[in-house]
Amino acid sequence: MDQQTIRKVVIAGGGTAGWMAAAALARQLGPLLDITLVESEDIGTVGVGESTIPTARTFNALLGIDEPEFMRATQATFKLGILFENWGEVGDRYIHSFGQVGKSTWMGGFHHFWMQAKAQGFGGELGDYCFELKAAEQNKFFTGEESPLNYAYHLDAGLYGRFLRGMAERDGVRRVEGKIASVRQRSTDGYVEALVMESGDVVEGDLFVDCTGFRGLLIEQTLKAGFEDWGQWLPTNSALAVQTRSTEPAVPYTRAIAHKAGWRWKIPLQHRVGNGLVYSNAHMSDDEAKDLLMGEIEGETLIEPRLIRYRTGRRRKTWDKNVVALGLASGFVEPLESTSIHLIMIGVTRLMQLFPFAGVSQAVVDRYNRQADDELEKIRDFIILHYKATERTDSPFWDQVREMDIPDSLAQRIELFRQSAQVYQAPGELFQVDSWLQVLLGQRVTPQAYHQMGRLMPPQQLKQALDDLKRNIAGAVTRLPQHQAFLDGYCAPPVSRSA
Template identity: 70%
Template sequence: MHDQRVKKVVIAGGGTAGWCAAAALTSQLGPLIDVTLVESEDIGTVGVGEATIPTIRTFHHLLGIDERAFMRATQASFKLAIMFENWARLGDRYLHSFGQIGKPTWMGGFHNVWLQARAEGLAGEIGDYCFEHEAAKAGKFFTSPEAKINYAYHLDAGLYGRFLREFSETKGAKRIEGKIQEVEQRPDDGFISALVMESGERVEGDLFIDCTGFRGLLIEQTLKAGYEDWSHWLPTDSAIALQTASVGPAPPYTRASAHEAGWRWRIPLRHRVGNGAVFCSRYLSDDEARAYLLGAIDGEPITEPRLIRYRTGKRRKAWIKNCVALGLSSGFVEPLESTSIHLIQIGLTRLIQLFPFSGCHNALVRRYNEQADVELERVRDFIILHYKLTERDDSPFWRRCRDMEIPDTLAQRIALFRDDAYAYQGPEDLFRVDSWLQVMLGQRLEPQGRHHLGRLMTREQMQGALDSLKNNIADAVAKMPDHQTFLEQYYPPAEA
């Protein structure tokens, strides 16, 4: 009656992907499966991945993770937005916040009213009508069980792995330390049967989760998934990462500042700041990127600058036979907009929903892969948008981005917004209308037309509605504490 073919799950790799997988599988399916994770301290993890998006809170909620315990363990801070600097033009600055802008109607987005009002000289900046935007701009933060604020975190990647490891081990995950030397396949159908460790130990399993990072030891080196290269759309291929001491209160946003051949991140944690320069090696050498980053940081470096190479794109299939790739082994879009940890976590929720109790049947595997593909393609389009919509003419890198061909799906979105101010969130889209809107406007894509729903209001009605929205937000923000003050009270500094 209980014909369960997949019981032993083996996770290869103990970075964020591996320990997220162990945490999700043990906490959700614990009594039904055995989970073993294999990792090598000698190889280590990629060591970056410290900015998140609000979906991480849903994942933690599903797993029953306590917010304060998680924040204390990972020295996390709150994140309301990303501050983009110098993207469309040098000197430009805009916030992409996680909030909702104005109040949408069934007929059309709030921005149509705002565009009408702006044309009539009645409107402020679009961000004035978004609570999270204004709170981020003012460096403020507050949350409580009743608060409706939409936020994410900045976290220490190494500490997050440790936190999830402890969580998973208390839920029954087993951990094996050591290097995987060989991946053994069944001769008849090529399914993976065991990981053979350097010590000679064989770790047998029914389902294998490849979390071995860029190398993709199982999905690529063994199962030859193949890679779809997206570097013609997303040309950065390198990053130099460096941690520094904090030099002031942590703002509740990530900074993404464009430079001549890429961009630089600044992620404020509770105990330090994560910095990195993302660049395209065709336009900037490693030495130049390192010198640029060292010249741009604020605080004292506390680590050596570390070079990371990557290739933007995705595995042709994330799930093959009895192996599912998660995290960097499944592909990498770009650090911009912090989507990788989300993609790991959404992949896990899908895997749990489609868990192959009765075996890795083709239709199940196909369903997983189709969903993973479309999700990733929508994220890819959103990231390309930032590069494509540049007016920068000051470097070959930006001229190349401005002039590049883009996927049809994105070209269609840009045309819809440019011609008719129409923005939408499709069923597979991660990013909401508000995100598309903030980035398109922030990147100076000015709509030529719009829905005329604003004209259904009188001038006075429009002015009254906009003013009351703006004033309510300003009043609420004025009453909030500074982010740093709130953080210190939320989990005490003694434990920082």
């Protein structure tokens, strides 16, 4: 018996979020749905989210995307982590890698053994025991059946949207060009029933996906879902983005370089470099930010710097009535840990898992919203950590974030680590133990004590175990090719030949 009442899905807005939703829904649920995407070529997209985390590989695999083809189409490079500079203090550098640090046991994390070794006068740097971190430091990379490297991508978000659009349209998604003039709601319950275009055309649907960016045309302007502001913890609200021509081989990591009122990014692609400056306009003027950015970038500029205003926080309801918000329409936690594209991916994945074929039910809506809220709060805390755990005293911005009150959930985690070196990954949390560990130590949070399990090993045995692990990782890194050389052979775009 066919109980399906939700068949027509209408996606409002294109860009990365819209076409990711369209491609995923069409590829996984296509035979059961009629999918339409509405977008206007006249409305620009933010499109600066060019850095991803390893979940992007899982999403691409779910869609059956061939990696070299995808990388050629999006001019992508590989990413092993993020190099943070000037965060704990001016001059500090550390890498938050995607790798596992050492070998942990059921009793506790590897870092407890390492801290015992340090107390006994050996052990070196914690990063010596992470394959991905050491490969990133030496600009090395390889992927294949025999490679254990955990990685993500740097990509051109505009080209990624175009790539997914082609895939979605081949899978049957209908695209409607034009601007939305108004949103028509049912008089009985306020559910959205159609988008009225400026042309006069009407696009009707059963379920609507809002990918209209910060303005949230459906979720906020129409349904008034509400917004929870997180500016008291994440005070940056502006970004300048500019593209430059590459001047050196691409490195397999993003750079996040703190400055006196925020930070700037540098993301290497195959054909260019994405650069940007994130700042609080209460602490730095737009002109000052532009001068700082343009004074730091390298290579010929390919576009004029573009100013983006944003507000950190989330919708109070990500799913309201028959509207699901994805991407910037659902909220924004700033791009520091490259989570924006992940949140689109997990949002549409969750929608597919909970798809309301028999009609929208409040229980399903509540479940979706609880999961979305829980994950976003944990990501928020991880990003706040980078600001709160600093010893910088060189500007009013860093004084403000160093002294600010933070959510209890984060304060407890920091204090737990400071008192006992204990770190954990909560259920449903994106960032793993190794991520928390690398950032806490990198931001100068020093534990006062640690688990004593390392004392169960004689010092010479502990030293030998650590030396062997360090030597194995160093040897494996030595055998890897340079990142740029591997890119050139794996996914470089074909050379165009003039007639």
